[in-house]
Amino acid sequence: MAENFEIHVLAVDDSLVDRKVIERLLKISSCKVTVVESGKRALQLLGLDEEKGSIEYTGLKVHLIITDYSMPEVTGFDLLKKIKESSTFKEVPVVIMSSENIVTRIDRCLELGAKDYIVKPVKLSDVKRIKEFIMSTGDFDEAKEIGICNPSSLQVKGLSSPKSFPSAAPSPCIINPLRLSFSCSSPKCACRSRHLRFRSRSLEYPSELSLP
Amino acid sequence: MNSRVVEMQNKYAEYAISLIAQGIMDDQFNRVQNMQDNSNPNFLSEILSSYLGDMPKLIHSLALDLQQQYVDFVKLDKTIHNIKGSSSSIGAICVLNACNAFVACCKEQDIEGCFKCWEQTSNAFALVKLKLEALLILEQQIRAAGGIVPKPVGY
Numbered sequence: 001m002a003e004n005f006e007i008h009v010l011a012v013d014d015s016l017v018d019r020k021v022i023e024r025l026l027k028i029s030s031c032k033v034t035v036v037e038s039g040k041r042a043l044q045l046l047g048l049d050e051e052k053g054s055i056e057y058t059g060l061k062v063h064l065i066i067t068d069y070s071m072p073e074v075t076g077f078d079l080l081k082k083i084k085e086s087s088t089f090k091e092v093p094v095v096i097m098s099s100e101n102i103v104t105r106i107d108r109c110l111e112l113g114a115k116d117y118i119v120k121p122v123k124l125s126d127v128k129r130i131k132e133f134i135m136s137t138g139d140f141d142e143a144k145e146i147g148i149c150n151p152s153s154l155q156v157k158g159l160s161s162p163k164s165f166p167s168a169a170p171s172p173c174i175i176n177p178l179r180l181s182f183s184c185s186s187p188k189c190a191c192r193s194r195h196l197r198f199r200s201r202s203l204e205y206p207s208e209l210s211l212p
Numbered sequence: 213m214n215s216r217v218v219e220m221q222n223k224y225a226e227y228a229i230s231l232i233a234q235g236i237m238d239d240q241f242n243r244v245q246n247m248q249d250n251s252n253p254n255f256l257s258e259i260l261s262s263y264l265g266d267m268p269k270l271i272h273s274l275a276l277d278l279q280q281q282y283v284d285f286v287k288l289d290k291t292i293h294n295i296k297g298s299s300s301s302i303g304a305i306c307v308l309n310a311c312n313a314f315v316a317c318c319k320e321q322d323i324e325g326c327f328k329c330w331e332q333t334s335n336a337f338a339l340v341k342l343k344l345e346a347l348l349i350l351e352q353q354i355r356a357a358g359g360i361v362p363k364p365v366g367y
Contacts, residue, residue: 017298020215020259023249070293099297121240121301124247 006210007131009033010060012042012079013097017212018120022066023099025127034060039074043062046089062092069098069105077109084113095130097122120159217359224350225362231343242364257351260344263302266303267341268327270295271334278326291317299340306346310336314335 009031011022019035034040043049045060065083069076076096078086085105094116098105106117115133118126228245231237246254270291277288296311310333317325351361 015294015297015301017259017263017301020255021244021247021301024252024255024259028247028249028254037326070297099293099300110312120244120297123243 004200006030006032007063008034008061009064010042010045010062010065011035011113012037012039012040012065012071012076014068014071018068018097020124022122022127025122025124026066028124029127029131031064031127031131034062039067039071039076039079041078043074043082046083046086048086048089062089062094064095064130065089066095066097066130069096069100069109077112080109080112093134214357214359217354217357220350220354220357221359221362224347224354226348227347228362228364231347236306236340236343237303238305239303240300240305242367244302245363246367248361248363253355253361257348259302260348263298263304264341264344266298267307268296271330271337272278274330274333276322278330283321283323284317284322289315292318292333295337304336304340306336307340308331321327 007030009026009069011019011026011033013022013035014037019037023033023035034045036045040049042065046062047060065079067076067079073164076098080094080096083092083094088123090113094113095116095118096114097118097120099120101119109117116130118130216341228241232239232241244259245256247259272358274288274291274295277284277291277357292311296315298304299307300309310329314329314333317329354361
């Protein structure tokens, strides 16, 4: 399955020329690419824009976010911070691009959890290296691919402790076959709407649910 | 093989190499040329056109900012940074170098120095514009004659 799997990358840069370059490099490396021109737009796509709330959530599935550092209003650093603070996307690797080779800046980004810091101009070898790293560390998996909530955000009535949930990377919501009621606190999870759908119909939860 | 096309291809290749030999463009330009392929045959002309189209506005805004009664060096620095970034991405090293000198003058808040740097940046860009437009015309001619555009070797 992993062989047919295409990495989806969200690229963010306010420079048109740089957007064209990074998009091209990613496509040459066989990645699916979404390119946006601002940190604000990136946050909107990820559903992390506080102003818009969860209404704008597009269910964007990403395996990597690569962003320019110096952008107006929402910088690459701001974007990195918001992503790392988000329960949905904090596991998504973030790479910073910058034309400035400033050690303190690099340190700040890496300390905040950036996977890499590339000094521009970005080369094909940089993109290939990052892609290999992501594929090899298994930093992508199906759960992030379908943008499902983090199990630690689940509040399940009737279960004694959340320790029964995997503590590693987010996995799909599990509908309990014993029909215990639950509610996922993440507004973005597909489980929530499904739960509501079944509740109003007072039907049994299906023991196996295929997620969209 | 059409000898006219071969002639044009050789001319193109020599011209592209000469831009680097003259220090107008650098190695990054070779990499950018290689980003073009059969599935994206217009990549080079698109990206160079974007660059050539965007820079004049920025250079002009620098001139306006320098002529203000109270020069906003932070704003200047931001604009120069934009020009520098795009120039670096396509490999326009002569513009990049002019920008670096400009940034240094900005830091010193040396207005006279900044004026000189602006002129150098503007001239460097004018040269790049001239050369890249000529290259793109050669590219068009090769295509029109049914040939493929040569790419630098080893990238």
